[in-house]
Amino acid sequence: MKKAAYNIVPGTEDILKTMGEQIKLARLRRDLSVELVAERAGISRSSLWKVENGNPAVAMGIYAAVLHALNNMDRDLLLIAQDDEMGRKLQDLNLMTRKRATRRKD
Secondary structure, eight states: OOOOOOOOOHHHHHHHHHHHHHHHHHHHHTTOOHHHHHHHHTSOHHHHHHHHTTOTTSOHHHHHHHHHHTTSGGGGGGGTTSSOHHHHHHHHHHHHSOOOOOOOOO
């Protein structure tokens, strides 16, 4: 079978691998088996193995399910892009141009 190609930059590959390692360490710290976490997450052991290896083909929902199976660690996903420093700067630059506020229709 042909392997799917993903347009992932090397830095992102490193991030996925690190994230997978951290997920594996979290599982091991909790002394949970691969079988138990996979069952709790509703996935196969091979899918969990892919998550723990940072495989880019794994869907975001599977990562979330695995994190949830590790005692509700999926809440950490809310931290992603929470402090969007660059986005705020770009937004502020747009606000610098003199624009009128939209008129209210009363």
